[in-house]
Amino acid sequence: xxxxxxKEQISQLLDNELRAEELQPMxxxxxxxxxxxxxxxxxxxxxxxxxxxxxxxxxxVIDQKFAVLGMEQQQSFLSRxxxxxxxxxxxxxxxxxxxxxFIYVSGTIQEKQIAEQYxxxxxxxxxxxxxxxxxx
Amino acid sequence: MEGVATFAVLMHLNSINAQLTESVNTTPxxxxxxxxxxxxxRNGNLHSGSFLYSRYxxxxxxxxxxxxxxxxxxxxxxxxxxxxxxxxxxxxxxxRAFKSWLFSVARNEVLMVVxxxxxxxxxxxxxxxxxxxxxxxxxxxxxxxxxxKIHTAMLRLKPAYREVYMLREIxxxxxxxxxxxTGTTISAVKSKLFKSRVALNxxxxxxx
Ligand SMILES: [Zn+2]
Numbered sequence: 257x258x259x260x261x262x263k264e265q266i267s268q269l270l271d272n273e274l275r276a277e278e279l280q281p282m283x284x285x286x287x288x289x290x291x292x293x294x295x296x297x298x299x300x301x302x303x304x305x306x307x308x309x310x311x312x313x314x315x316x317v318i319d320q321k322f323a324v325l326g327m328e329q330q331q332s333f334l335s336r337x338x339x340x341x342x343x344x345x346x347x348x349x350x351x352x353x354x355x356x357x358f359i360y361v362s363g364t365i366q367e368k369q370i371a372e373q374y375x376x377x378x379x380x381x382x383x384x385x386x387x388x389x390x391x392x
Numbered sequence: 393m394e395g396v397a398t399f400a401v402l403m404h405l406n407s408i409n410a411q412l413t414e415s416v417n418t419t420p421x422x423x424x425x426x427x428x429x430x431x432x433x434r435n436g437n438l439h440s441g442s443f444l445y446s447r448y449x450x451x452x453x454x455x456x457x458x459x460x461x462x463x464x465x466x467x468x469x470x471x472x473x474x475x476x477x478x479x480x481x482x483x484x485x486x487x488r489a490f491k492s493w494l495f496s497v498a499r500n501e502v503l504m505v506v507x508x509x510x511x512x513x514x515x516x517x518x519x520x521x522x523x524x525x526x527x528x529x530x531x532x533x534x535x536x537x538x539x540x541k542i543h544t545a546m547l548r549l550k551p552a553y554r555e556v557y558m559l560r561e562i563x564x565x566x567x568x569x570x571x572x573x574t575g576t577t578i579s580a581v582k583s584k585l586f587k588s589r590v591a592l593n594x595x596x597x598x599x600x
Contacts, residue, residue: 267586271560273567298593305538306561308545314453314470315463321471324444329478330438344461 263293270303291349393496430487441481444490451563452498456556458474459502459551460512469501476501495559495573512551520552523591530595538599545595549588556581557588 262285268274269282325379421429421443427445433441453472457466476497484493506512530548532541549557555574559565565573570581 258479263590264582264586267589269586271567273582295494295593297599299589300597301538301600302542302589303561305542306557307564308539309543309546309562311450311562312457313452314449315467317468318449318453318467318474322442322474323448326438326442326473329441362595 257281257293259285262286263295266292266296266299270300273306329363405533421482421516425487426490428485429485429502430481430490432480434484440550440575442478442480446565446596448494454577455498455555456502456505457493458547459499459506459555459571460511462509464506465502465509465511467578469498470520472501472504473498489569489572492565492569492572495563495565496575499555517551519550522550524548524595525551532599534599538590541596541599542595545571545592548595553584553588553591556584 258259262282263327265274265278265282286296421440424440424443426444426447429440429444433444449470453466455469456473457463460466460469473494477494479496484490492564503517506514506517525548528548530544532544536544546554546557554572559570559573567578567581567585570576571578574581
């Protein structure tokens, strides 16, 4: 293990990107090499401070620009929503037609049932019922 | 009967949608992940879009300003980054990659400003042979806080190194995210970070 490799690994260690199997040889070298220990401390020190660097606040003018952009986008989204709603409107109309067809079909079935019941009642009440009449 | 079934499914989907919107409304926006916000924004929820903007505007502006070191240019690059975010959001299919995607957009806008305004020569941005300019003195004193010293030294890194270093230390990007954002390989990121650190150690050695 040479110094160059160890220093590169120190950089990766600080980024949590060093593979587990590389840890042991790296620490072994660090325990033996003063120069790499110095590099480790200095690099870690700068890394710890750099992580605390703050953002620079964006000027307000950018907010205004974004607000205008938002309004334009709202309109384009609305028009897009309309195009999306066309197929669902077709679905809804189709569903209503099928529903009406269903009501109509079940209605005619009911009518047939009423007619059948009427026929049965008639054959019971009339001695020369519809059955004998049918035979002719 | 198929139509009725379709209609019922549609109604059911509508109610699920309503439930989802309700659950979203009870969660504070600050706790919603980028991925979820991107999904909502892609479906036309502009509120989510403006929240993504609020979440990242200072980060993007800081990145642009530290890259360009010119506030007018940084303002333009930031504005254009968010214009691209709004207009190109439909092309982003993996919401989890939003942050690295947004910074790659910002990086392109920075390059656009460099080309257009000619604040810094373009070659400076492409050059990867030098990590930092040894000739210009570092304008810091012992009285400066360590953080200020690092900031000044970081700005002396050449753009190709500075962008990688900032994405790592300030944004906390992984090597993979940096590679995506800067359009390079993980091994190149690894190497650039190492060289940046060696350069910063050298620049700051006398102040530590
Ligand atoms: Zn060593």
